[in-house]
Amino acid sequence: MNALQRHWPRIAITLLPVLLALAHATGLWQLSTLERLDHLIYDMRLRATMPRTLDTRVVIVDVDDASLARQGQWPWARDAMARLTTELLVRQQVAVLGFDVMFLEPDRSSGLQRLRQIASGPLRNMTGLAAEIERLAPALDHDITFAAALHNRRVALGYYFTRTPVPSAKGQLPSAPLLPPDTFPKGASYATAWSGFGASLPMLAEAAPVAGFLNTLIGETGDGVIRSVPLIARYDGEHANAGYYESLALAVYRLANGSPPVRPLLAPGGAMQRLDSLALGRLRIPVDQNASMQVPFRGPGGADGGSFRYVAAADVVEGRLAPGELKDKIVLMGATAPGLQDLRATPVGAAFPGVEVHANIVSGLLDQRLLAVPDYAPGYEVLTVLVAGFVLAFGLSLLSAPRAVLLGAGTAAVLIGVNTWLYIGHSLVLPLASALVMTALAFALNMSWGYFVESRARRGLVRLFGTYVPPQLVDEMLVRPGSYSMRAESKEMTVLFCDMRDFTRLSEQMAPAELQAFLNTVFSRLTNVISAHRGTVDKYMGDCVMAFWGAPIDTPDHAALAVRAALDMADAVRDINRIHRAGGRPEISVGIGINSGVMSVGDMGSAARRSYTVVGDAVNLASRLEGLSAHYGVEIVASGTTRDLAPDCCTWQELDSVLVKGRAQAVAVFTPLTTEAAIAAQRTGQLQRWTQVLSAYRRQDWATGRNLLAPLLAADAKKVLYQLYAQRLASMALRPQDPGWDGATRFETK
Template sequence: MNQKKSIYTKLAILFAIILSFLSFNTIGSFLWSLEQSSIDFRFSLSNRELQNDDIVIIDIDTSSINRLSYWPWPRHYWAQAISQLNKYEAKLIGVDVLFDSNSLNPENDIAFSKALQETSNVVLSSRKHTETKANYEIETWSTPIPILSQYADVGFVNFPYDSDGYIRKAFSILDYQKDDISYSFDLLILQKYLQKPLSDILPNLNNRMLFLNKPFQLDQDYSYYVNFKLASSFTHIPFYLLIEDRLQDPSILKDKIVLFGATDPSLNDFFFTPKGYISGVELHAYSILTLLKESPLTYINPVLNSILALYLVFMIISTTRRSPALRGFFYTLFMLLLYSSVSIILFYYFNMIVMLVPFLILCLCAYVITIFLRFIKEETEKHRIHSIFKQYVSPEVVSTLIKNPESLELGGQKREVTIFFSDIRSFTSLSEKYPPEDIIIQLNEYLDAMTRCIFKWQGTLDKYVGDEIMAVWGSPIQQSDQALLSVFCAWEQLDILKDLQHKWKNEKKPLFDLGIGINTGQVIVGNIGSSTHKDFTVIGDPVNYAARLESCTRDFSSKDHICRFIISHTTYNKVKKYVEVKPLGKVSVKGKKESFPIYEVINVSIPKTYLST
């Protein structure tokens, strides 16, 4: 039953945490921005000093603007630049500059158009602009003028922004729900580089699969994660050096993808990325390189990710519930570090993104909730122990049980204990001779004094049966000296009785005597009773034998001698160094054939260590 309850508890906790996790979708952009920041952190740990030579960037930089005097440059400069690149056998040319209006001098546009007409390896750029109004959106496009676009492919240069303003992904297409699909600047460059038709690269828009040399999955918006790990930098050449044909090594352009783009900060073409604050043309270079190397970052299977995370959660719950709080904390910390390390390794070596922040929060929630429920359980257990035992054991024993609840087995177990019985002699005849209220007052005074003595000697009050007292040592907590404690308690009770008799004599109250029987043996200890009422008690033959010894005190009493205190042979063997006894022969338990020696206790020597305690 306890195991079932434990399993149900774990499942309940796990279910509650899963529900909490599912509600993450309603938390909004905050949690997602944390996850994106964790991706940036993984990028920072994956920096490699790799110079990429597949892509060369022609910079529209400060030196070129200063050299060529003004911006925007006349378009015959661009015609000259395209011709120079073709002369040096560049394989592909991408121009990240908008040519969406006519030049003041039409001859410049014609010169640029002729340069484009002489080659088929140029991709120009366009940009989509969306202005959101109260009830509608206005969508406009900046595209190259027709005299240019008719001789070159045109791809959009828009990137998706995350909620924190960073760019981590790149679009492959836009307006995929419309008849006129727009392809990205980067995808068109790759398509021309591979010399494959777009219909082969994106054969079916519905399955969002990009087919290069091998397929990879696109996201819902046909975007993909840019892999900024593929290069630390690219080769940069100032625009004016190309125009003036002053390149130190023109061969670096042969068979390369060459990109034109603004790197002068005053042109405002910089973006925040996991790589830092970089220019738009560098962003395109990383996006193209991701497609070229077929190395986009991809999330691992969500089901597998969830199974892994929930396994960690279950392990954290299981360990935290049964371990000390500090050990549970360090175990949780270890599991979080392990999960984080696995996510970093998969990211670094396999370009795989493991959902990190939500599951770290999930694991922390599992730890906190488990600790909280454990605290509630422990407090409930303390209250339960206190309520069960406060009337039966000393406050010191209750405190010990609360500090060490594992020492308490309420379900039932076999244990060696020492059982104590005491009974007032001739109580029935006394109750018939004196007023009931007086007898009750006197009985309560007697029981109170004897119970205090039991508690003093760390015994457990099992029950009152009329004027009879039953007490136990060795339960609910184990005591190595249980037999000694019970004998010392009984001997002190005889002294207490003498004091009470002297007091009652002065008060002219009736006097009575008592008999005590003590036995040590193996019994069943536990919470015993019906479904509506239970008592923590002991049962077994040793209990009956202790009661039999108490009744024997009457049998061994006479006019000349009153026998008040009898112990069994098992108890005597444990206390014989401290007692003087008189052998009384053998006595059997009622209904049993076997009999054992019993002893009347004549004197007890209590060591000073026990007296001081």
């Protein structure tokens, strides 16, 4: 909980990009930059996953520059279009022919209209001229010729829808819509709606009743790039039957596959259901809210793109292809000549032939290589933003900088990986930009806050406490950096003194440089132990180190931490001695004194030199206790106050009741036992017997005390404590009992 409290401002600042991304994902605040980035990601991924192979089933008859040079400017005469149609459907035996061109105006290339004007004008008096012209009219009317070539053939014409304030209609739509106007529930839009159209001449429309619209939705993306094409669209005008009509690509595909009926499938939901897909038999085509499908581009466009075979329209008209060369192919006729302005911007090319857009849709339907923008895409976006946002907010704030960098990079990698897996493995087009941008912004803000705000607070605390306080305590102090200062205050704490014994003798045996390196090694080990137990190093005094617990951070268990640190310091010294024995160097020993009590802590000293330290009678007592360790033959001497504050941190053995120099009140002193010593003492009953020895000693029952001590001496004759009390008991037995004796031992030296 402390870590969260310390970092809550950093967590909060990291969540700001999350809120921004959520506003975009939920539609509260649409950000065009994120939409463009999503389009860019989609385009890059589409280009990276395109098959880039030739689809031999679909052929494009191209009105290119060479065809215009040979057949003349566009539009060509309808008798040429009739020859092209007959060539493809009869001599070449193609499966389906779709026209990505429109025939809105009557053909005037034959001169029939001009002959009629002459017959009714300057030559109106010429007998039989008008009748002869009308007799020849069917042969001279190229529209009739073209209509005859279309009649009862597998042909799909093209047309376009319009939406203007004053609806206009030109030509004729198919006699019946693909779906009736009441196909969908009322109250929602299931496809784009149009009020006007431009279609083929009625004569041609009736000859080839299958037709499809050519509209794309360039404006929907905002960048003029065609990524999706509507498969059905709603016509609500007055010049044809209202209802839902099909696109040219869908019409061509259906015509090539036996014209299966189209069945719309709505996504499960409430009253406002959404169109999920269009079913053609077993084929299910996913569509978006405009009844559009994502164009499954095969590769780069054009004759050199390698996705489809291109055949010059002039070659077809002139019969240059071998008979049956295009047998059973699906053929789309369109124009790539730049002057005819049928080049489109797509994700795979800025000048992509419009006819090839339809060819890619037909190819994708044949392969069932269909991309879907599911209705749960907004929910997916919200979920990814929330999960990634909270992972980053808490993870970046709580981890170290290197791990935070790994977390940020890992989060972005997971987002990209999952999104790409859904795209490649399940053909799902899902948003990614908002989560990625949120990740980048969250990382930048979090790291900036950590560097400019928390690091500044850390540097301030380090300046005050860095030389005294272990790093983990500085981290805790960052929870409330303003609560800590060097100002002196009185509080209950525990202080420890650790002094190296026989240092003078040791220094005489070592060179100064060697002695310095040795002290650095010892003090580094001891300081690490103190820091591990949350202690604050006060100072080093020659061969002595002083530390305290309970400041600058309040530590309720300061006494227990100090005792455990003392035990580990003694273990560390034993480890050092093992290394010294192996290397032939002298061994060392230490004496440790511990006391708890009220003392003053803060910034103390002179104007020239100050330090964060503790002072007071409790500190002086700890220093005196450290000097008693050698007297009692133990490494650690602790006051009764420390023992009372930490009774359960270890097993205690009472040493004595002492009066040290400068104090008028006796103090009980104890030593903490290591785990091994405590187990052995408990098993043999030494502690219980030792308590009885002290009790007899304080009653001045010298004989009982000596009898109780004898087994302890026999078990451990080298134990200094037992030898000390054996001497005391023997000496006291020679003296008369003192009625005023309190059992305390008086020490007159420090």
